[in-house]
Amino acid sequence: MATEKCFAKGSPAPGPVPKGQLHLYSMRFCPFAQRTRLALNSKGIKYDTININLKEKPEWFLEKNPLGLVPALETSAGEVIYESSITCEYLDEAYPEKKLLPSSPFGKAQQRMLLEHFSKVIPYFYKIPSARRTGEDVSTQEVELKEKFAKLNEPPPPCRHVLWFPAS
Structure with a gap:
């Protein structure tokens, strides 16, 4: 489910991540976030998209991700993973049912x-x-x-x- 709202400085944080899902912190036109979105969709993982205003980042987002960059993933356990190549590698290992990377x-x-x-x-x-x-x-x-x-x-x-x- 995608959120149309773009969270900016002063915005309240979204609610907790539902069990069995992920939050994808993104920006609509970010190709790096798109890379993670493609991995999520290819693997059939349920997630909510939370768009971040990268010029006026919300304080709570900087607490989750000190680099303030998208994409970032948050699990229902509160774990936050960021950087597109790292998020994709995480998804491939955490959800091994449908591998994206070769095994060799x-x-x-x-x-x-x-x-x-x-x-x-x-x-x-x-x-x-x-x-x-x-x-x-x-x-x-x-x-x-x-x-x-x-x-x-x-x-x-x-x-x-x-x-x-x-x-x-």
């Missing part, structure tokens, strides 16, 4: 590498429209975005051995 360590690593590549694309979804509104030339940013999208279709490079300490 290499398969998991590949999924995480793909996620890292995709996270480099997201800032352009804000930069380009913002620059267009102010009349700036966005041709360079559009070329960069296309290059980053093209990299998403490439296999990850092979791992090279790295020396962490200088050889003596």
Whole structure:
């Protein structure tokens, strides 16, 4: 169930999380929160969406999540998990019936590498429209975005051995 209200500074905290459900603290247009929402929906987990005004965060939200970022999940036991990759990993482990990540360590690593590549694309979804509104030339940013999208279709490079300490 989604809440249409956006909680801001001075807003009362929502009620407790019902047993068998989660609260998803979100913002309507946040791609990082969308990542967690996709995981929740894919796994069929019941949750309520609580939208947070990120410019005027409610005090109670900062008590739950000192970083003040979305997404964040809250369990009926009062446990709070935040950061999109961490919330998705938590959901995959806490609700193992329908796994999202492969079971092999290499398969998991590949999924995480793909996620890292995709996270480099997201800032352009804000930069380009913002620059267009102010009349700036966005041709360079559009070329960069296309290059980053093209990299998403490439296999990850092979791992090279790295020396962490200088050889003596």
